[in-house]
Amino acid sequence: MKEVSPVNSTVKVITSPVCNITCFEQEKVDRIKAQLAKEEHLLPQLAELYKLLGNTTRLKILLALTQGELCVCDVAHVLGLTVAATSHQLKLLRDQGWLAMRNDGKMVYYRLQVAGLLTALKGEMRLLEERLA
Numbered sequence: 230m231k232e233v234s235p236v237n238s239t240v241k242v243i244t245s246p247v248c249n250i251t252c253f254e255q256e257k258v259d260r261i262k263a264q265l266a267k268e269e270h271l272l273p274q275l276a277e278l279y280k281l282l283g284n285t286t287r288l289k290i291l292l293a294l295t296q297g298e299l300c301v302c303d304v305a306h307v308l309g310l311t312v313a314a315t316s317h318q319l320k321l322l323r324d325q326g327w328l329a330m331r332n333d334g335k336m337v338y339y340r341l342q343v344a345g346l347l348t349a350l351k352g353e354m355r356l357l358e359e360r361l362a
Contacts, residue, residue, distance in 0.1 A: 281325055286310070286318050288350070294328070295347055298340040 282288060286308060293299060293307050305315040319339055322328045329342040341347060 278325070281321065281327075282350075284318075287322060290315075290318055290322060291327070291341070291346065291350060294339060294341045298338050301337050301339070304339065 282291075289308055290304060293304060299307070301312055301316055301319065304319065305312045308315060310318075319328060319330075323330055323339070327341070327343055327346055328339045331338050331340075
């Protein structure tokens with residue numbers, strides 16, 4: 230990227246930090262590549278999880294459900310959304326296996342299905358709080 234100074238028309242070149250020599254530690258690189266190869270089949274699912282959690286509405290739903298089972302109408306009121314919009318978000322979370330659903334007559338209730346997700350979310354929130362402090 231070039232940046233031109235308007236005062237004296239000099240060109241200043243800005244570069245990203247890179248190694249100035251080409252070398253690498255063969256054993257370390259081989260070990261890391263082998264580890265990544267073992268985990269590679271999980272990476273698309275992990276990316277999908279982060280895409281799913283990259284939405285504040287869905288995060289609010291998950292955090293609201295940490296308080297216990299809620300019907301769709303209650304979740305909608307907590308979020309300030311329509312029941313239809315809330316149902317759509319709940320379905321996305323349920324389809325990924327994060328929520329369980331039960332019908333009670335005409336009422337539909339949701340609850341967290343995976344406790345580990347809550348632990349991960351709280352850990353990530355603590356990490357964010359530390360970074361912002």
